[in-house]
Amino acid sequence: MSIALKAENINKFFLVPDKFQALSDVSFEINKGEFVSITGKSGSGKSTLLYVLSTMDTDYTGTLMLNDQKITGNKQNSLAAFRNQHLGFVFQFHYLLPDFSCLKNVMIPAMRLGKLKQDEIEYNAHEKLKMLGVGEQALKPASKISGGQQQRVAIARALINEPAILMGDEPTGNLDSKNTAVVFEIFQQLAREHNKTIITVTHDNDFAEKSDRIIEMRDGKIIGLA
Amino acid sequence: MKSGINTEVAFTYMVGRRKQTIVAALGVTFGISMFIFLNSLITGTNEYTEKTMLSATPHIRLYNDNRISDHVMLDRYMGNKTINLISNPQLVPDDNKIINPDVVLQQLQKRKEIISMSKQVSTNIIYSNSNVEENGNIFGVNILEQDKMFDITSSMITGDVRSLINKPNGIIIGVGLAERLNLKKGDNITVTSTTASRTLEVTGIFKTTIKTVDNTKTYCNIPVVQQLLQKDRSYITDIYINIKNYYNAPATAESIQQETGYTVETWQSSNEQSLAGKKIRDVIANSVVITILIVAGFGIYNILNMVIYEKIKEIAILKAVGFQGRHVISIFVLQALFIGIIGSILGMIVGWGISYSVSKMYIGLGNVTYLPIAFEPRHYIQGAVFGVITSFLAGYIPAIRASKVDPVQIIRG
Ligand SMILES: Nc1ncnc2c1ncn2[C@@H]1O[C@H](COP(=O)(O)OP(=O)(O)O)[C@@H](O)[C@H]1O
Ligand SMILES: [Mg+2]
Numbered sequence A: 001m002s003i004a005l006k007a008e009n010i011n012k013f014f015l016v017p018d019k020f021q022a023l024s025d026v027s028f029e030i031n032k033g034e035f036v037s038i039t040g041k042s043g044s045g046k047s048t049l050l051y052v053l054s055t056m057d058t059d060y061t062g063t064l065m066l067n068d069q070k071i072t073g074n075k076q077n078s079l080a081a082f083r084n085q086h087l088g089f090v091f092q093f094h095y096l097l098p099d100f101s102c103l104k105n106v107m108i109p110a111m112r113l114g115k116l117k118q119d120e121i122e123y124n125a126h127e128k129l130k131m132l133g134v135g136e137q138a139l140k141p142a143s144k145i146s147g148g149q150q151q152r153v154a155i156a157r158a159l160i161n162e163p164a165i166l167m168g169d170e171p172t173g174n175l176d177s178k179n180t181a182v183v184f185e186i187f188q189q190l191a192r193e194h195n196k197t198i199i200t201v202t203h204d205n206d207f208a209e210k211s212d213r214i215i216e217m218r219d220g221k222i223i224g225l226a
Numbered sequence B: 001m002k003s004g005i006n007t008e009v010a011f012t013y014m015v016g017r018r019k020q021t022i023v024a025a026l027g028v029t030f031g032i033s034m035f036i037f038l039n040s041l042i043t044g045t046n047e048y049t050e051k052t053m054l055s056a057t058p059h060i061r062l063y064n065d066n067r068i069s070d071h072v073m074l075d076r077y078m079g080n081k082t083i084n085l086i087s088n089p090q091l092v093p094d095d096n097k098i099i100n101p102d103v104v105l106q107q108l109q110k111r112k113e114i115i116s117m118s119k120q121v122s123t124n125i126i127y128s129n130s131n132v133e134e135n136g137n138i139f140g141v142n143i144l145e146q147d148k149m150f151d152i153t154s155s156m157i158t159g160d161v162r163s164l165i166n167k168p169n170g171i172i173i174g175v176g177l178a179e180r181l182n183l184k185k186g187d188n189i190t191v192t193s194t195t196a197s198r199t200l201e202v203t204g205i206f207k208t209t210i211k212t213v214d215n216t217k218t219y220c221n222i223p224v225v226q227q228l229l230q231k232d233r234s235y236i237t238d239i240y241i242n243i244k245n246y247y248n249a250p251a252t253a254e255s256i257q258q259e260t261g262y263t264v265e266t267w268q269s270s271n272e273q274s275l276a277g278k279k280i281r282d283v284i285a286n287s288v289v290i291t292i293l294i295v296a297g298f299g300i301y302n303i304l305n306m307v308i309y310e311k312i313k314e315i316a317i318l319k320a321v322g323f324q325g326r327h328v329i330s331i332f333v334l335q336a337l338f339i340g341i342i343g344s345i346l347g348m349i350v351g352w353g354i355s356y357s358v359s360k361m362y363i364g365l366g367n368v369t370y371l372p373i374a375f376e377p378r379h380y381i382q383g384a385v386f387g388v389i390t391s392f393l394a395g396y397i398p399a400i401r402a403s404k405v406d407p408v409q410i411i412r413g
Helices: A046-053 A076-086 A102-113 A118-131 A147-159 A177-194 A205-210 B004-016 B018-056 B072-078 B101-109 B143-150 B175-180 B211-216 B222-228 B246-260 B272-310 B312-320 B325-359 B377-403 B407-412
Strands: A003-014 A020-031 A035-040 A061-066 A087-090 A165-169 A197-201 A213-218 A221-225 B060-063 B114-129 B132-141 B156-159 B170-174 B188-192 B197-206 B217-221 B238-243 B263-266 B362-365 B368-370
Touching: A003 A046, A003 A197, A020 A046, A020 A061, A020 A197, A020 A221, A035 A046, A035 A177, A035 A205, A046 A061, A046 A165, A046 A197, A046 B407, A076 A087, A076 A102, A076 B325, A087 A147, A102 A118, A102 A147, A102 B004, A118 A147, A147 A165, A147 A177, A165 A177, A177 A197, A177 A205, B004 B018, B004 B325, B018 B272, B018 B325, B018 B377, B060 B246, B101 B114, B101 B238, B101 B246, B114 B143, B114 B222, B132 B143, B132 B175, B132 B211, B132 B222, B143 B217, B143 B238, B170 B175, B170 B188, B170 B211, B175 B197, B175 B211, B197 B222, B211 B217, B217 B222, B238 B246, B246 B263, B272 B312, B272 B325, B272 B377, B312 B325, B312 B407, B325 B377
Parallel strands: A035 A197, A035 A213, A087 A165, A165 A197, B132 B217, B170 B197
Antiparallel strands: A003 A020, A003 A061, A213 A221, B060 B238, B060 B263, B114 B132, B114 B188, B114 B238, B156 B197, B170 B217, B188 B197, B362 B368
């Protein structure tokens, strides 16, 4: 099995308000096609770790490899280009662009990537929305649909460039149990059928239990690699 | 397609804030239309004053000035063995005549930049009709040469400039003098210099745009003035020269002065006051315009800051999904440019509208019937360029700020 993500001795300090070690010597590997949950109490450093893994936070020591590429030390612009092509994100507060339609929201990362023609991108975006069960909402403004639907549109956006890795920071944190179940199933399907690597931070123990593997954190350290 | 998405995002943000966008664009419109109007008015005014100046002043005047005594003659007499100084040099009074004017004219004829020349002799004079007297200047001229230079024909209200050719004793006078001395065409007028007096016949009356000229200036044939001054027939005091591009007068004058040795004066130096006025007008207009453009720039700066403040989460998301700093900059600079371009286009239209309506406003002060307004494409192009540059700068500063947004900080909340 090939490795999708490798973290070695990740340390991170916050200097304000006081010097505080948010991550200490975090090391682990995740295989391609794995569906991994990161759990732990509030304040244990889950989000901090995910932002390092997502390449958005570059202020850490240690080494991060994604898709067999060394990420640590790359410049912001090349990291942005890497995220655009290889990573998908889903946030707790779905963060769609409210001025655009759902369809356009999904198309934006692909238009940024610029590999396909406009009509191909539009077709793919429609396909993704249909796959996630929100095909009907495609032309509605992103601000005019329900929270559960917004989260599914956000997942469609995360998938539009066919990234190898999908990351989520409490993607179900704002959803009711029915929608949480829907999102879980989507993630599981993506891992099983599309061989995507899924890494989600979650509070939800049921959600974590059902995933392939749990990484548990406390005080910035990994205490369990189940 | 790659930059298409930046344009699309920029456009959507602007449409989402239609009102502020329009207000910001109107700020630019106001600035640009003022720029165009003020420049058109000032150029019009400058052209008008220039035309007025050049209707009475030649581009270049060549004359013989009194010279300060120097040591050249002394050196020649004493030789180089001594150093010769004149302790209290004086102006040497001279005849003020141009020696051998025809040779000078021939010499100047070789210069390609000269389009017309006119030699003349002038003097202060007292005009009188019965008991009424008026002071003035009489110009002995070749009337055809002068007419070519100053277009006297267009200012004639009675008679013809050619009448001087047939009547050696003819005189063309200004309308002011005609009224003061109650003269009509065909009447006699007595002219008295310090040395002689003659009676001439009025053959024409002109009306220029300058009151003092109409009150004091008269034209007659060269011999008349030579006789009044009791000088010989080669006595010429001035040569007037017009050249192709009158802005080059100082350079041409300089070289003529060196070639001929006579004093040469340009229209610019004899109209320094008016040209100072032009400078002042330029400074005032430019400060007004710059102020307006800065205010318009702040309008754009302001709206973009507002958009960025409001959309900071979305900027973070765009960066999270792979937008680089330069993409974010282009999103916001594009908005500024849209505003600037729309504002500038409107500004050109409004600027033309204001200029046009003002040019149709009746003023009727002195010789100015309508405000002189120039309609020059370069003002419109300059205005639009300034508008777009100002907008760009006003957008660039907030755009840089937007590009520096740290997505982690924003998304972490
Ligand atoms: N920007 C920050 N500045 C200082 N301390 C921070 C910052 N973000 C998080 N922390 C601290 O780091 C620790 C881990 O935070 P976080 O990763 O958000 O925890 P979790 O997501 O597991 O709830 C917490 O103690 C939190 O107070
Ligand atoms: Mg968290």
